[in-house]
Amino acid sequence: MAEILIIDDDPDIVESMRIILECCRHTVKVAKSGEEGLKAAGAAKYDLIILDVMLETMSTGFEVARNIRTGFNNQNVPILLLTAIKESTGLDFGNVAGDKDWLPVDAYLEKPLKPNELLAKVESLLKGR
């Protein structure tokens, strides 16, 4: 049972994640943009934040992650980054997800999400808190 914030502007992806996570009795809060996400992260403490890379722009997710880290409530919250831009940018998140300065996230998953993969990642991040 954890409080999870999803920051993603795709309502269909959000809905599918909500169903998957709520199945495992997590509480889900949704923010539909980077700005909304930052507001939500500033207002409450979460156990996990799931963040899409591509929000308002191709790189808004990176900025949001950095801002969450320097904000009040969630400096140490695990962040799970969602990407769908590997093929179009060639950016391999396997290489940069470990670079905490450049990209302060704890793990990444590629869309489309598989329920089992998502749950496994979420559980391991929650455990490692």
Place this chain on the structure above:
Amino acid sequence: MGTLNQLEELTERLYWLIRLRWFALMGVSCTVLFVDKALHVPLRYVPLYSIAAVLGVYNFLFLLYLNRLKTVSPTELPAITNRLANAQISLDLLGLAALIHFSGGMENPFAYYFVFHMIIASILLSRRASYFQATFASFLFLLTIGMEYSGLWRHFCIYRYGFCALEAGPLPLLGSGAAFVSTLFIAVYMASSISLKLRQKDAMLCEANLLLKEKDQIKSNYVLRVSHDVKEHLAAIQSCLDPVLHGMTGALTPAQEGLVRRSYDRTGKLMFFVKALLEITRLKLSRKIEIGPFSIRETAESAINFVEASARAKNIKLTWAVTPGVEEITGAQVYIEETIANFLANSIKYTPEGGSVDLIVGDAGASVLICVSDTGIGIPEDEISHVFEEFYRAKNAKAAERTGTGLGLSIAKEVAEKHNGRVWVESQEGKGSRFYLSLPKQAAVPGGV
């Protein structure tokens, strides 16, 4: 780009001219020797051999100079090569005029060899410069006749007995001179007209080619955008179907589950296709890819691991070997692993149950040779040359497996080219195929890294 091509062409033509001069030198020497030793024509042979020697010496010097030119900055090169071409042709004309003078002047039947120089000038030089060379050649020829006729220079008669051309008087001499001069100018006119037209056509083709490349880039960018958008929607569809299939929204009836699964599988196939399309388009658009040193052995191993399960499922014997000594190479590891895995997956896909697929990474000196061979359905002979084309699938492959993107091998080709390497296939329909990927150990990636 056009000017650079023309420059390269001019340099190459200068080398060609030097090669021609060696042949000319051989021709001159043999002819003079023959006339001297076999025909015993009483000529002054010392000047003739000396001229041939001078010809050889300056040809050698030009060759040295041209070799050194490679270090000159490209901005100065056009002027230098142009001057060099002019100088060579002028020197050749002087040499030929001297040879002709010492071997009979206008009586020498080889005097018309001046025409060859006019043609060469028209190919190498501008029109104006070609006419200038024609004027120079005419001047040399007329000077020789005039000086010999006036007695200021000695005339070396090549006919042992009787007739000497100079004795015919001024009128036939003038006629011969006029014929000669007009021949040179007409030759320049004709040759330079043709060469000008060819140059114009070449420039037009260059321009058209550039335009096509630009258009292709625009098309690729368009494909990239469209497929990215399509992929986003597909990802959403898959993400929504997944929890349903996993029973997270409640139990499904078998019919419901069947239909949802079908939709899910088809979406997956479409996703695979769109991903491949994105990948090849991006590879084509990128000028450079990130490279670094990596172990080809580990890469081969992880490609094998990637396909092991599918080979086992079809009861296909999968073996692999890396020649000792082949270890670290430089390149884009991710792409190379993907290419090897792609070859392997392809072979497994088109090899019937119980067959075998082998991967060999061999040493080929400066490069590594990766070979995947199988005992599969093979490729029909007339289709072998097409399998690396985008979206191409051989007839028997389509019959064996309905789905397939037709992009896997074209991605492999693109990866090989980005590494200055090569892919090719040997195959016999019904017996099997061998797919090769040859990669330089130190990939010199075009466009630099």
